Amino acid sequence: MDIADFLTPDRIALDVKSRDKTxxxxxxxxxxxxxxxxxxxxxxxxxxxxxERLGSTGLGGGFALPHARIxxxxxxxxxxxxxxxxxxxxxxxxxxxxxxxxLLIPFETKTPHVAALAVISxxxxxxxxxxxxxxxxxxxxxxxxxxxx
Numbered sequence: 001m002d003i004a005d006f007l008t009p010d011r012i013a014l015d016v017k018s019r020d021k022t023x024x025x026x027x028x029x030x031x032x033x034x035x036x037x038x039x040x041x042x043x044x045x046x047x048x049x050x051x052e053r054l055g056s057t058g059l060g061g062g063f064a065l066p067h068a069r070i071x072x073x074x075x076x077x078x079x080x081x082x083x084x085x086x087x088x089x090x091x092x093x094x095x096x097x098x099x100x101x102x103l104l105i106p107f108e109t110k111t112p113h114v115a116a117l118a119v120i121s122x123x124x125x126x127x128x129x130x131x132x133x134x135x136x137x138x139x140x141x142x143x144x145x146x147x148x149x
Contacts, residue, residue, distance in 0.1 A: 001115050003123060004147040006076035006103065011035050012139035012146075015084040024087060025049055025066065028079055028102045036077060044070060044104065058091025063124045065117065067103040076116055077104040080146060082133060099124070099133060 013031055018024035025048045033041035047068035051057065058064040079102040086096030101120050105113045124130060129145060136142045 001119050002147070003078065003119055006116065007078040007080060007143065007146060008035075009140055009143040011077070011079045012081075012142045013079065014082045014136070014139060014142065016081050017084045018087055020087055021052070021089050022049075024081075024083070024089075024100070025052070028066070028081060028100075031079055031081075032077065032102070032104065035079070039070070039073070039077075039104075044068070047104075048102070056090035056092070058089035058095075058097050059121065059124070060091055060093035060095065061124075061130070062086060062095055062098045063130070064089045064091065064097045064100040065103065065120055065124075066100060067105060067113070067117065069107050069113075070104045071107055073104055073106040075106060076109070076113075078102065078120070080133075080142060082136075082142070099130065 016027060018027055026045055029041040029045035032039050032044050047070055048066050051068040057066045081100045083098045086098040089097040132145050
């Protein structure tokens with residue numbers, strides 16, 4: 001499994017403005033709805049909020065990995081977001097988040113979602129890649145950096 005299996009160039013948003021985690025989740029749900037018309041933003045927002053209530057998906061180092069299962073979704077769908085300004089995400093290290101990868105998971109899947117989360121986590125443990133993503137200028141360049149082997 002590779003990040004390109006669930007990320008497309010049109011699902012990269014750079015310099016998104018969100019004042020807090022609540023607004024961030026609403027904005028990512030809207031972005032998913034714009035990129036995948038079959039998705040209902042309200043359903044995505046509800047699912048992501050429910051997952052965050054279980055515990056923050058802020059993994060530390062300024063990175064968050066919000067994820068949720070979505071009814072009616074056929075394939076994994078990812079969205080990379082770079083925030084214009086870091087926001088509090090209740091991360092395990094207490095640091096504000098400026099990079100996030102949001103993953104939507106089908107209810108019915110033969111591929112365990114842990115494998116997809118591991119692929120993403122490995123990418124964001126690469127300090128050079130993270131530094132590059134914080135400065136990269138275009139969604140296409142971000143996609144190329146994220147999908148590189």
